[in-house]
Amino acid sequence: MTPTPGQASDATPDPDALQPLLPADPSALAGYRLLGRLGAGGMGVVYLGRTDTGALAAVKVTHADQADQADFRARFRREVEAARRVVSPWAVPVTGADPDAPEPWMATAFVPGPSLGEAVRAHGPLPERSARILGGAVARALAAVHAAGLVHRDVKPGNVLLAVDGPRLIDFGIARATGETGLTSTDMVVGTPGFLAPEQAEARAADIGPAADVFALGCLLAFAATGRPPFGSGALDALLYRTVHDEPDLAGVPEGLLDLVRQCLAKEPSARPTAEEIAGRLTEDTPGAPADWLPAPVVATIAARSAAMLALPDIDPTAPGTDPAGPAAPAPSRRGFLLLGASAAAVLAAGGGAYALLRQREDTDGKNPAPTTRTTWSIGVLADLSGPAREIGRAQERGARLAVERFNAVHKGKPFTLELKVSDDRGDRAGAFAAARRLTSDPSVLAVLGPTSDDTGIAALPAFEEAGVPLLTTSAGYHLLTLRAGSGPQNTTVLRAIPSHFMAGTFLAWSTTLLPQVRHPGVLQERTDDNYSWQYVSGARYGFRQAGLKPHFRVVPGRATDYRRIIGEMIDAGIDTYIHCGVRSTAVLAARALNELGFTGPRFTGQHVFGPQFLKEAGSAAEGWFVCAPVIDPVQRAADPKQKAADRKLTQDFLDAHRKRYGTTPAFYTGESFDVVNLVTTWLATSAGKGPLTRKGLWQALRTQKYTGAMGGYSFDKDADLAGVGTFLYGVQKGAYKYLGPAPGGPANTKSATSKKS
Incomplete structure (x- = not known):
C-alpha cells in the first residue's frame, strides 16, 4: 500500500x-x-x-x-x-x-x-x-x-x-x-x-x-x-x-x-x-x-501573527509591471534591518568559536589545507552522562578515555597528542543539537563517539553533517541515522557499530529458533519508544517469515499497565514463546505477569531491556529470560576457550587497563566504545605522516577499515552499517546474565552468517 x-x-x-x-x-x-x-x-x-x-x-x-x-x-x-x-x-x-x-x-x-x-x-x-x-x-x-x-x-x-x-x-x-x-x-x-x-x-x-x-x-x-x-x-x-x-x-x-x-x-x-x-x-x-x-x-x-501582517510592506504606488517615476532604489525595510542586526549579533556573540568554525570549514574544503603545526587533536564524546541512560553514557565515556590514554602512551613523542572532549546531552532531545555543536564547532575535534540514544542522535545529526565530523555510535540503532528516507541525502556522517533495530529484531527472531519447541511465538509491541519497538517488530516479522513461523502479534499503548490481562489474552491465543519488543519498565511488568499466569515457555527481549536494572527491578521474574544485546561481556570473552589466544589477550589487556584506571570491572558498552575509538586512533597514527590531518575524507577512510579489537572485529557495509551480525545472546541464570554466544545469522535450521565478533 x-x-x-x-x-x-x-x-x-x-x-x-x-x-x-x-x-x-x-x-x-x-x-x-x-x-x-x-x-x-x-x-x-x-x-x-x-x-x-x-x-x-x-x-x-x-x-x-x-x-x-x-x-x-x-x-x-x-x-x-x-x-x-x-x-x-x-x-x-x-x-x-x-x-x-x-x-x-x-x-x-x-x-x-x-x-x-x-x-x-x-x-x-x-x-x-x-x-x-x-x-x-x-x-x-x-x-x-x-x-x-x-x-x-x-x-x-x-x-x-x-x-x-x-x-x-x-x-x-x-x-x-x-x-x-x-x-x-x-x-x-x-x-x-x-x-x-x-x-x-x-x-x-x-x-x-x-x-x-x-x-x-x-x-x-x-x-x-x-x-x-x-x-x-x-x-x-x-x-x-x-x-x-x-x-x-x-x-x-x-x-x-x-x-x-x-x-x-x-x-x-x-x-x-x-x-x-x-x-x-x-x-x-x-x-x-x-x-x-x-x-x-x-x-x-x-x-x-496579526501584528506581523500589519507590518508587511504597503502596495506599490504604481501597478506592478509599470515604470516608476524614477530609478530610486528601494529602501531597506525595518523588518530586514532587524533580521540583519540579529544575525550579526549572533555571529559576534559566538566570538572566537564562530571564527574558528569558519576557519575549520576553510581548512577542510581542499583549498586551504589544515596547518601541519597543530600538536594536539581531539576525539569527542557526545553522551547521556546525567539523564535516563547515564549508565551507558558513562561507560562509553570511560571506554573512549581509555582509548585516548592508550594512544598517548603508545605514541609518546609522536607529532601530536590526543585529548578527549566530552559533551553531556543529558538524554534530552531538545538540547542534543546544542550539545553536539559544542564539539563540532571545535576545530580540534576530528571525530566523535556517540550518541547514547536514538532520539538525541537524530536531533544532533545536523550539527555533524554541517561540520563534516564523523559520528561513530555503539548504542543508537535507529535506522534513519544511516538510511535516508526517499530521495534524502546519502549518509556520509555516521558509522554505526551495532546493528540497526530492524536487524536486531531479525536476529532476535532467529535466536528463538535455536529452541526446537518454538512453534507459535507471541510478539508484543508496546509503544513507549515507538520507533524502537516498531523496527524490532518489523525485523522479527521478517525473521519469523524466513523461519516458516507465523507469530501472534499484539500492540499496546506505552501507558498500558494491565499486563496480566494483555498477556493472558496472548496465552489464550496459544502462544508458546513470548517476545517483548519494548522498553525495560514494561518488560518488568510482562515478566511479573508471565510468572503470575504460570507461563513456562521461553521469553525473549532486546537491547532496550538489557542491563543490570532489568535484573534488579524484575527480581526472580527475570529468571529464564533470554536477552539479545549488541555488546559482549569482556570477562566471559577473555575466559572463552573458543577464542583465539591473541584475541583473548586483547580482551584481557583491556580488562587490566580498566581495572587499573577505574578500580572496577568494565560495564557493558565500555569495551565497544574503547574499540571504536581505537579504530579511529589507529587510522590517525598510520596517516599522520602522510599529510595534514583534517576532517575532510575521514568518514570515507574510516568506513573502509577492518579493525580487530578487544571485543572482536569491526567492518562496515556500503551504507556505513555494521557488517555481519553483531547481536549476542544472554540467558538470565541465578540473577545474572550468562553469555551464550553470538545470535544466529539466519534461522537455526539454515547456515548462519558470519558474526561481527567471534
Missing part, C-alpha cells in the same frame, strides 16, 4: 518565516499583489497575496510541468470545485481560482493563526472547553462538507487553523464526492496515517464515506485534549496496523468528551455518530467574545 498524505499547502505558516519572492516569481497574479512565499514543494508554491482592498489570501500556484499532466489538472479542478461547494463559517472560503490557467492557481482567505498542530506542540493540550468548541466547529464544517456530497478525507491538526473567533477547516485537495472511487487506486491509502479511519488504512475505497471524517474528528479531539494522536506515532505501517487492530490510547481525554471520542473511533463506520449529531451534542459551547475560547498563550500567538 502507498500512503498518500493530503496536501498541506493551505496551512498557514508563521508569518515571521515569510520568505521573499525569488527573481522568477511573479509580482502579481489575477488581482493579487504577491508579498512573499508561504511555502513551496514539488507541486507548486503558496504565496501570501493581497488585493487592492487590503484583504490577504493564500495563493496556491502549481508548477507548469504539473499542469501539463491531464490527471493533475483534473485533480486541481476537483479541489477548487470541492472547496467552493462547502459553505460554512468554519471552513476557509475560496476567494478566487483558475484551474485552466497555464499555471493553475487557487486563492483562499488567509487566517493569521497557527494550526492546531502548531498550537499544541508550542503550548500543550487545549483545556476541555476549548477542545469542545473546536470539535463543535469542525463538526459543523464537516456537516457542510457532507451536505455538499463530499468527504474531506484528511481531517488532521495541520488542516485546522485557530482564529480568534473559532477554528477553520482547510485543504480540500483530496476531498471526493461520496461514493466516488474511480480516481483512487484500490491499493492506495489516501490521508494522513494516525488521523484516518480503518477503512482508509485498509484502502477499502468503496467503504470510505462521511463516517471516515468522523473517525478523523475523533482522532483530532483526542490529540487536542492530550497532545498526542490516539494511535501513537512512528512508522507509517505501524500506524496503519494499529488503526485497524488496536484500541486507541485515550488516557487524559476529559470525562466530558470521552464517550463521544470513543463513539467517533468505533472500528465499524455504521457505529459512529454523524458530523451533524456531533455538532448538536456540542452546541452549548460556541465562541462568545472574540478569543475567549482559547488559552492565553495561543491568543498571544495569533495576536503576534
Whole structure:
C-alpha cells in the first residue's frame, strides 16, 4: 500500500518565516499583489497575496510541468470545485481560482493563526472547553462538507487553523464526492496515517464515506485534549496496523468528551455518530467574545501573527509591471534591518568559536589545507552522562578515555597528542543539537563517539553533517541515522557499530529458533519508544517469515499497565514463546505477569531491556529470560576457550587497563566504545605522516577499515552499517546474565552468517 498524505499547502505558516519572492516569481497574479512565499514543494508554491482592498489570501500556484499532466489538472479542478461547494463559517472560503490557467492557481482567505498542530506542540493540550468548541466547529464544517456530497478525507491538526473567533477547516485537495472511487487506486491509502479511519488504512475505497471524517474528528479531539494522536506515532505501517487492530490510547481525554471520542473511533463506520449529531451534542459551547475560547498563550500567538501582517510592506504606488517615476532604489525595510542586526549579533556573540568554525570549514574544503603545526587533536564524546541512560553514557565515556590514554602512551613523542572532549546531552532531545555543536564547532575535534540514544542522535545529526565530523555510535540503532528516507541525502556522517533495530529484531527472531519447541511465538509491541519497538517488530516479522513461523502479534499503548490481562489474552491465543519488543519498565511488568499466569515457555527481549536494572527491578521474574544485546561481556570473552589466544589477550589487556584506571570491572558498552575509538586512533597514527590531518575524507577512510579489537572485529557495509551480525545472546541464570554466544545469522535450521565478533 502507498500512503498518500493530503496536501498541506493551505496551512498557514508563521508569518515571521515569510520568505521573499525569488527573481522568477511573479509580482502579481489575477488581482493579487504577491508579498512573499508561504511555502513551496514539488507541486507548486503558496504565496501570501493581497488585493487592492487590503484583504490577504493564500495563493496556491502549481508548477507548469504539473499542469501539463491531464490527471493533475483534473485533480486541481476537483479541489477548487470541492472547496467552493462547502459553505460554512468554519471552513476557509475560496476567494478566487483558475484551474485552466497555464499555471493553475487557487486563492483562499488567509487566517493569521497557527494550526492546531502548531498550537499544541508550542503550548500543550487545549483545556476541555476549548477542545469542545473546536470539535463543535469542525463538526459543523464537516456537516457542510457532507451536505455538499463530499468527504474531506484528511481531517488532521495541520488542516485546522485557530482564529480568534473559532477554528477553520482547510485543504480540500483530496476531498471526493461520496461514493466516488474511480480516481483512487484500490491499493492506495489516501490521508494522513494516525488521523484516518480503518477503512482508509485498509484502502477499502468503496467503504470510505462521511463516517471516515468522523473517525478523523475523533482522532483530532483526542490529540487536542492530550497532545498526542490516539494511535501513537512512528512508522507509517505501524500506524496503519494499529488503526485497524488496536484500541486507541485515550488516557487524559476529559470525562466530558470521552464517550463521544470513543463513539467517533468505533472500528465499524455504521457505529459512529454523524458530523451533524456531533455538532448538536456540542452546541452549548460556541465562541462568545472574540478569543475567549482559547488559552492565553495561543491568543498571544495569533495576536503576534496579526501584528506581523500589519507590518508587511504597503502596495506599490504604481501597478506592478509599470515604470516608476524614477530609478530610486528601494529602501531597506525595518523588518530586514532587524533580521540583519540579529544575525550579526549572533555571529559576534559566538566570538572566537564562530571564527574558528569558519576557519575549520576553510581548512577542510581542499583549498586551504589544515596547518601541519597543530600538536594536539581531539576525539569527542557526545553522551547521556546525567539523564535516563547515564549508565551507558558513562561507560562509553570511560571506554573512549581509555582509548585516548592508550594512544598517548603508545605514541609518546609522536607529532601530536590526543585529548578527549566530552559533551553531556543529558538524554534530552531538545538540547542534543546544542550539545553536539559544542564539539563540532571545535576545530580540534576530528571525530566523535556517540550518541547514547536514538532520539538525541537524530536531533544532533545536523550539527555533524554541517561540520563534516564523523559520528561513530555503539548504542543508537535507529535506522534513519544511516538510511535516508526517499530521495534524502546519502549518509556520509555516521558509522554505526551495532546493528540497526530492524536487524536486531531479525536476529532476535532467529535466536528463538535455536529452541526446537518454538512453534507459535507471541510478539508484543508496546509503544513507549515507538520507533524502537516498531523496527524490532518489523525485523522479527521478517525473521519469523524466513523461519516458516507465523507469530501472534499484539500492540499496546506505552501507558498500558494491565499486563496480566494483555498477556493472558496472548496465552489464550496459544502462544508458546513470548517476545517483548519494548522498553525495560514494561518488560518488568510482562515478566511479573508471565510468572503470575504460570507461563513456562521461553521469553525473549532486546537491547532496550538489557542491563543490570532489568535484573534488579524484575527480581526472580527475570529468571529464564533470554536477552539479545549488541555488546559482549569482556570477562566471559577473555575466559572463552573458543577464542583465539591473541584475541583473548586483547580482551584481557583491556580488562587490566580498566581495572587499573577505574578500580572496577568494565560495564557493558565500555569495551565497544574503547574499540571504536581505537579504530579511529589507529587510522590517525598510520596517516599522520602522510599529510595534514583534517576532517575532510575521514568518514570515507574510516568506513573502509577492518579493525580487530578487544571485543572482536569491526567492518562496515556500503551504507556505513555494521557488517555481519553483531547481536549476542544472554540467558538470565541465578540473577545474572550468562553469555551464550553470538545470535544466529539466519534461522537455526539454515547456515548462519558470519558474526561481527567471534
